[in-house]
Amino acid sequence: MSASDIETRLAELKQQYVLRLRNDLQTLIAQTRVMSTREGVIEVGALESVRQGLHRIAGSAGSFGYPEVGRDAREMEVWLQTLIEARGVPAPSMLGALHERLRDVHRLLDASPATVVREPESGYRAESGDRAVRVGLLVDAERESLTQALAGFGYECRALPQDATSTWQPDVIIVDTAGQYATSWQPIAEQSRHAVRVLLSDSGDFAARLQAVRDGAQGFFTHPLDIPALERRLRHLVSLPQQDPYRVLLIDDDEALAEHYRLTLKRAGIESRVVIEPADVLTGMRDFVPDLVLIDINMPDCSGPELARVIRLDDDWLRVPLIYLSAEHDANRQAQALAQAGDDFLVKPISDVSLVAAVTARAQRSRQLSLALARDGLTGLIKHPAIKDLIEIEQSRSQRTGASACVVMIDIDRFKSVNDTYGHGTGDYVIRLLANLLRQRLRRVDHVGRYGGEEFVAVLPSCSLADAHEAIERIRVSFSQLECIAGDQIFQATFSAGIASTLDWTDAEALLEAADKAMYEAKQGGRNQVCLARPEA
Amino acid sequence: MKPLQRILHVEDDLSIQEVARVALEIVGGFEVESCEDGLTALPRAEAWQPDLILLDVMMPGIDGPTTLVRLREQETTRDIPVVFMTAKVQPNEIEHYRAIGALDVVIKPFDPMALAQQLRDIWERSHVG
Numbered sequence: 244m245s246a247s248d249i250e251t252r253l254a255e256l257k258q259q260y261v262l263r264l265r266n267d268l269q270t271l272i273a274q275t276r277v278m279s280t281r282e283g284v285i286e287v288g289a290l291e292s293v294r295q296g297l298h299r300i301a302g303s304a305g306s307f308g309y310p311e312v313g314r315d316a317r318e319m320e321v322w323l324q325t326l327i328e329a330r331g332v333p334a335p336s337m338l339g340a341l342h343e344r345l346r347d348v349h350r351l352l353d354a355s356p357a358t359v360v361r362e363p364e365s366g367y368r369a370e371s372g373d374r375a376v377r378v379g380l381l382v383d384a385e386r387e388s389l390t391q392a393l394a395g396f397g398y399e400c401r402a403l404p405q406d407a408t409s410t411w412q413p414d415v416i417i418v419d420t421a422g423q424y425a426t427s428w429q430p431i432a433e434q435s436r437h438a439v440r441v442l443l444s445d446s447g448d449f450a451a452r453l454q455a456v457r458d459g460a461q462g463f464f465t466h467p468l469d470i471p472a473l474e475r476r477l478r479h480l481v482s483l484p485q486q487d488p489y490r491v492l493l494i495d496d497d498e499a500l501a502e503h504y505r506l507t508l509k510r511a512g513i514e515s516r517v518v519i520e521p522a523d524v525l526t527g528m529r530d531f532v533p534d535l536v537l538i539d540i541n542m543p544d545c546s547g548p549e550l551a552r553v554i555r556l557d558d559d560w561l562r563v564p565l566i567y568l569s570a571e572h573d574a575n576r577q578a579q580a581l582a583q584a585g586d587d588f589l590v591k592p593i594s595d596v597s598l599v600a601a602v603t604a605r606a607q608r609s610r611q612l613s614l615a616l617a618r619d620g621l622t623g624l625i626k627h628p629a630i631k632d633l634i635e636i637e638q639s640r641s642q643r644t645g646a647s648a649c650v651v652m653i654d655i656d657r658f659k660s661v662n663d664t665y666g667h668g669t670g671d672y673v674i675r676l677l678a679n680l681l682r683q684r685l686r687r688v689d690h691v692g693r694y695g696g697e698e699f700v701a702v703l704p705s706c707s708l709a710d711a712h713e714a715i716e717r718i719r720v721s722f723s724q725l726e727c728i729a730g731d732q733i734f735q736a737t738f739s740a741g742i743a744s745t746l747d748w749t750d751a752e753a754l755l756e757a758a759d760k761a762m763y764e765a766k767q768g769g770r771n772q773v774c775l776a777r778p779e780a
Numbered sequence: 781m782k783p784l785q786r787i788l789h790v791e792d793d794l795s796i797q798e799v800a801r802v803a804l805e806i807v808g809g810f811e812v813e814s815c816e817d818g819l820t821a822l823p824r825a826e827a828w829q830p831d832l833i834l835l836d837v838m839m840p841g842i843d844g845p846t847t848l849v850r851l852r853e854q855e856t857t858r859d860i861p862v863v864f865m866t867a868k869v870q871p872n873e874i875e876h877y878r879a880i881g882a883l884d885v886v887i888k889p890f891d892p893m894a895l896a897q898q899l900r901d902i903w904e905r906s907h908v909g
Contacts, residue, residue, distance in 0.1 A: 252802050253892055260795045298838065302867030303796050305889025313889050317867070596901045 260307040261352070264300065268349045271296045275342035279335045287327060293341075294323045314437065315348050321433070347410065375683060376481050379403035379413030379435055382443065383422040385468055392470045395672075395728065397679040398477070405431050413438045414481055417473075420458075421445040421466065429458070439480045443468065478623050478679075489606035491515040492533035494524060494550065495568070504537070504568075504598065511599040513606070521545040524553065528560060534606040534613075537568045538585070551584035562612050564605050568593070619693040621671060622678035630692030630700050634751045637704050641745035648745045649711035650754050651701040652762040653677075656737045656770040658697035665729035670697075673727055673736050680725070684718045700755070708744040708775055715740050715773050723771055739765035743776035784903040788830040789814045790821040790847065791865070792839045799892050800834070808896025818847030825857045832903065834886070837866040837877070845880060852881060863902060865890070 274293050278285050297320040304313035319341060326333050378393055380386055381403040390400040403416055416438045418428045432440065441462035442455045455463045462476045491508055493515050495501035501517040508515045518527045521544055528536075536554065538547045551565045564586045567577075577588050589601050617629040625633065637648040655661070655677060662670040674697060681691045681701060690702040703711050723737045741761025748754040757776035765774040787810050791797045797814045804810045813828055815821040817839055825833060833851070837844035844864055851857045864877045867888040874885045884902040886895070 249802065249806055249893075252806065253799070256795070256799050256802065260799075263795060298867060299793060302888035303793060306796065306799050306892055307889075310889070594901050594904050595897060 257307045260303070261309075264304065264307075264309070264312070265349070265352065267296055267300060268345060268352065272342060272345045272349060275338050275345060279339035279342050285333065285335075285338070290323060290327055290333075294320055294327060297323065309352070312348055312352060315344070318434070318436070319344060321436075325430070344410070375399040376415065376477070377401070377411070377413040378477070379416040379438060381424050381428055381431060382417060382419040383424070384419065384466070389417070389468065389470070393474065393477075396474050396675065397683055403431060404434060409434075415439045415441060415477055417441045417443065419443040420455075441473070441476065441480070475623065478682075488512050488514045489535070489603065489610065490531060490533045491602055491606065492524075492527050492531055492536045493517045494521070494527075494536065494547075495519070495539040497539065501539075507595040507598055508602060510595075511603070513599070513602060521550055524550060525557075528554065528557075528563075533563060534609045535602060536563055536565045537589075537602070538565060539568055548580045548583035548585060555584050562609060562616065564609050566601075566605060622675055622693050624678050624682075624699070625690055625692035627692065627694055630690065630694065630702065631751070631755070633690045633692070633702050634700075634755060637702050638745050638749070638751045638754060640704065642749065646705050647707045649703045649706050649708060649742050650745075650758045651703065651711060651715055651740055651742045652694070652755070652758040653681075653699040653701065653715075653738050653740045654762055654766070655697040656739055656766075658736075661734075661736060665732070665734070669727070669729040672729075676725060676727065677722060677736075677738065680718060680722055684721070685714070700758075708742060708746075711742050711744070712773060712775055715742060719771065719773055737771035739770050740773045741765055741776060742773065747776065747778040781904070781907045782831070784810065784831050784900060786811045786813075786828065786830040786832070787899070788812075788821065788825055788828065788833045790816075790818060790833065790839070790844075791836040792816050793836075796836075796888075800890075800895065803890070803892040803895040804899070807893060808899070810896065810899075818842035818844070818850070821847060822850055822854065822857070825851060825860060826854060829856070830860060832883075832899065833860055833862045834899070835862050835864055835882075837864050837868070845877070848881060861903075861906065863899065 271293055274289065274296075278289060278293075297316045300316035301313050301320050304310065304316065323341070376398050378398045378400045379402070380389065380400055382389060386402075393400050401411060401413070403413065403418075404411055413435050416432055416435050418424065418432055418440065420428060420442050421444050424431070439462075440458070440460050441464070442458060442460040443464050443466065444451050444455065445466055447465040452463055461480055462473075464473055464476075491513055493501050493504055495504070495517065496519055498517070498519055501519070505515045505517055516527060516531045516533070518524055538550055547567050547569065551567075554560050554563075554565060565584065566587045566589060567580060567585055568589045568591060570591045581588070587605065589598070593601075617626050618624065619626050634650055637650075641648045655673060658670065658673070661673055674693075677699065678691070678693065681699060685691060685701060685703070688704050692700045692702075694700045701715075703714070706714075719738060719740065723735060725735065726733050727736055739762055741758045741764065743754050743757035743761060745754060748757050757778075761774040761776040765772045768774065787804055789797065789800050789804070789812060791800065791814065794816075797816075801812050801814060804812045813824065813830070815824050818835075819841055821833070821835070835844045835847055839847075842850070844866075848862050851860065851862065861883040862881070863884050863886055864882045865886045865888055866873070866877075877885050883906050886898055886902075890898070
């Protein structure tokens with residue numbers, strides 16, 4: 244049976260399943276409706292039956308391509324389970340909320356297509372970009388100031404919902420473990436189990452940090468809060484999944500085995516390129532720019548450690564982990580190889596899942612390091628040299644595929660006068676405001692860099708000139724409406740932008756220049772506008 | 781190491797039973813038999829002698845953990861490895877299932893394209909060394 248036959252069979256099963264799912268949901272909706280209107284005592288047996296229904300959906304919907312429905316059911320199940328275990332009889336209004344949420348889920352199901360097909364990355368399609376990052380707060384002392392400060396950076400802050408039926412689900416939760424919630428925060432935080440946790444504490448010692456890690460924290464701060472540092476962390480946490488696939492260079496003289504590894508990694512969404520001849524390694528590194536290199540150590544012409552040392556001769560590749568993939572079980576020989584060059588050993592035979600796990604963990608670390616090195620400290624955006632590399636990558640991709648990619652030059656209008664009038668602190672704040680807006684409004688596949696003082700560059704892959712124009716124009720309008728706060732004064736800032744497409748300029752340098760020229764036209768045309776670069780006929 | 785071939789799947793939800801059959805038989809290439817509850821699974825396991833039993837935790841009648849205890853009491857099914865399948869994901873629960881003798885735990889919902897490999901990995905891990 245071929246892969247497409249399997250897909251067909253799964254699609255058939257899915258169609259049958261969705262009929263059942265609708266039925267189950269309708270039953271649950273009817274049951275909760277009765278309970279929410281009943282005046283008298285609600286029987287535990289009836290609640291248990293609802294819980295079992297939710298449990299069935301939680302355990303199955305994901306396997307049939309409805310992961311959101313499954314997650315919703317799981318959240319409701321956990322909520323109900325807590326109630327049943329506490330032997331508390333919920334108020335009819337609570338069951339009313341459950342009833343409403345079930346109806347929402349049912350509507351969501353009706354709205355989703357029978358077969359979920361991934362949309363191709365073409366045209367300009369907003370992703371989560373159109374909504375702000377949601378931050379749920381369980382904080383008492385500094386709540387007001389924190390909400391205001393984060394809102395200023397474009398985050399949507401609210402008090403953390405305390406029941407599972409809330410439709411507002413945060414992306415990040417910030418919990419003060421020192422204040423009034425010291426003993427009660429965990430069950431509340433559990434309601435937002437998919438959110439990233441940032442914990443605040445009075446003590447910053449090792450024990451407190453260890454406890455935070457055990458409590459599932461991915462960020463940890465002590466009072467008084469360093470808000471810029473907290474904001475940097477949030478930005479880092481919510482931008483983590485917005486990544487290209489990891490790239491792995493596989494060096495192995497066994498072509499069949501290398502191909503097997505390549506396919507295994509590919510199934511896990513990791514791109515790899517195979518190099519059979521050691522002599523081709525440097526070209527492979529330059530063309531492919533891997534996040535990680537896997538080396539088979541027992542090759543005939545040249546040993547793995549020798550090859551690793553060749554790679555390490557070049558400063559550009561210092562950040563890339565070199566991992567030996569080898570049948571070498573002997574710890575001494577492993578140590579010898581590592582002493583020469585290389586970072587780690589994976590021992591063959593290795594199961595597919597272990598390979599993927601090992602590669603993902605190391606590639607992620609490598610990616611984080613490169614990001615830290617290539618990112619601008621103030622805005623977290625890509626730095627000038629790195630964005631130039633990206634333009635070249637998109638330019639050559641566009642030449643291969645024939646699809647347009649766009650480069651956008653953005654410059655904040657009259658920035659010098661903002662600095663002169665309100666001070667450099669406010670100038671920095673305006674730069675970060677625009678950086679956040681760009682990051683939120685552009686797609687995950689887009690790259691945003693800080694080019695210089697108040698200049699930004701965005702690279703939009705698979706995007707026509709017209710689509711880019713529309714997207715940047717929307718951002719321009721939003722930015723011009725944002726209120727910038729400087730002490731007790733409020734003012735508005737604007738930007739001018741120029742856009743050029745890879746279809747009109749085939750050289751990366753010329754492309755950037757064209758976008759820059761268009762941006763100057765926008766300035767000359769009166770600022771606060773977007774101009775397109777048109778090639779001379 | 782003996783390769784994993786025969787899997788007995790015990791699951792009361794028929795939709796899950798079917799999708800697991802596709803995942804294990806077609807994607808994974810295993811031989812699969814399915815039962816709807818623990819009581820039917822006991823004689824079936826005895827007669828068919830699967831390499832591995834994939835056992836749902838929450839089932840009407842006797843639940844997964846009880847079925848495991850009964851399997852361990854029968855001479856002919858005592859040594860058949862059992863993997864639990866559960867929609868609950870509390871870490872302490874997983875530890876508990878391992879403690880009562882499960883080889884491992886597969887979390888629901890499972891990805892039909894990945895389930896077979898998951899079981900193969902569990903199989904390999906538990907037979908190494």
